[in-house]
Amino acid sequence: MDQRPAPTRQRTTLPDLLRRALRRPTRTTPPATGPTNPDAVVDCAVYVNGQRQPGRPHYTDAHTHSRRNRHSFVWLGLHDPTPAVMTAVGHTFGLDEFHITQALTDGHRPTLQRHDDVTLLVLRTAAYVEHTELTETSEVVDTGDVMIFIGDRFVVTVRHGAPGALTTVRQDLQQRRAILAEGPWAVAYAICARMVTQYLDVATHVETDLEQLEETVFARERTADIPHIYQLKREIVELKRAVLPAQAPLRTLATPPTDGPPPALRRWFTDVDGDLARAVDRVNAYDDLLNSILQTRLAQLAVEQNNDMRKIAAWAAIAATQTAVAGIYGMNFTHMPELHWRYGYGAALLLMATAALTLHRLFRRSGWL
Incomplete structure (x- = not known):
């Protein structure tokens, strides 16, 4: 009667278990809720x-x-x-x-x-x-x-x-x-x-x-x-x-x-x-x-700039008359009419004031001032 040797039981190592786990198909269950939308x-x-x-x-x-x-x-x-x-x-x-x-x-x-x-x-x-x-x-x-x-x-x-x-x-x-x-x-x-x-x-x-x-x-x-x-x-x-x-x-x-x-x-x-x-x-x-x-x-x-220029021109004309009178009597020539007159100084100021007021009135009437 043949006596067959008892089959030897192979010893399972840790690497074998890992290889079997990787080869074994895994079952995945779908999530209960779907993915969330992006913030955009x-x-x-x-x-x-x-x-x-x-x-x-x-x-x-x-x-x-x-x-x-x-x-x-x-x-x-x-x-x-x-x-x-x-x-x-x-x-x-x-x-x-x-x-x-x-x-x-x-x-x-x-x-x-x-x-x-x-x-x-x-x-x-x-x-x-x-x-x-x-x-x-x-x-x-x-x-x-x-x-x-x-x-x-x-x-x-x-x-x-x-x-x-x-x-x-x-x-x-x-x-x-x-x-x-x-x-x-x-x-x-x-x-x-x-x-x-x-x-x-x-x-x-x-x-x-x-x-x-x-x-x-x-x-x-x-x-x-x-x-x-x-x-x-x-x-x-x-x-x-x-x-x-x-x-x-x-x-x-x-x-x-x-x-x-x-x-x-x-x-x-x-x-x-x-x-x-x-x-x-x-x-x-x-x-x-x-x-x-x-x-x-x-x-x-x-228009505003033009008005300003007219006002400047009008005041310049008024100032020019004063400068003209003062310039004439400031030349200091020896033989000048009314140079040694007693009332010459007052008369010169009166002439300058009269010329200034006359020009100011004319410019106001024409709309320049």
């Missing part, structure tokens, strides 16, 4: 048939959710994003390097561009800065910009600067489900409408400053100086840079294009374009009025 994210929401879905998901989860329903889209709002955040957002929503680069810089001119399946709409924001009085350093208009990236199932808004907050725009638009159901272009319309409304509000406040400046220029005691007028003109130029270039993109959106807003929203864009035309007319009128005020003030300064 103002708000993120998914809309289905014009209604906001509960919660504020991470933009990656929101984008995934919007792709599952053809009647949904995601609206991601960013404010001064960092390059890392904007790069991650761009990769999630399919934005190319050009879009990411544009979104990281501010000061863009209002424009409308289309690259592949993404439309880029850039608008300038404007806000009126309250001030007690206009000085040569007063800030009247504060501007920024907002960039709107519009895709098939998403809209990403990137805002630079303090003015132009979009929180109220989102809240108001969420109350208009019929318009919001039109998709991402409804967000573009709401932002355009709010920007144009702000242009008109700023123009109204600037008009008040112009009226006060006009009153000070034509008042009896003028307090408006050239630096004050020039400062307000610079602020109006800043407002013009925001308002005037916005005409081209809004007019393009109001006309029937091949790619753009749905037909149901074009009439709303037409209404916004009409309001923008009013803002453009008012800003241009204010600029022309300010040019007139500036020219008037320069003319007033020229």
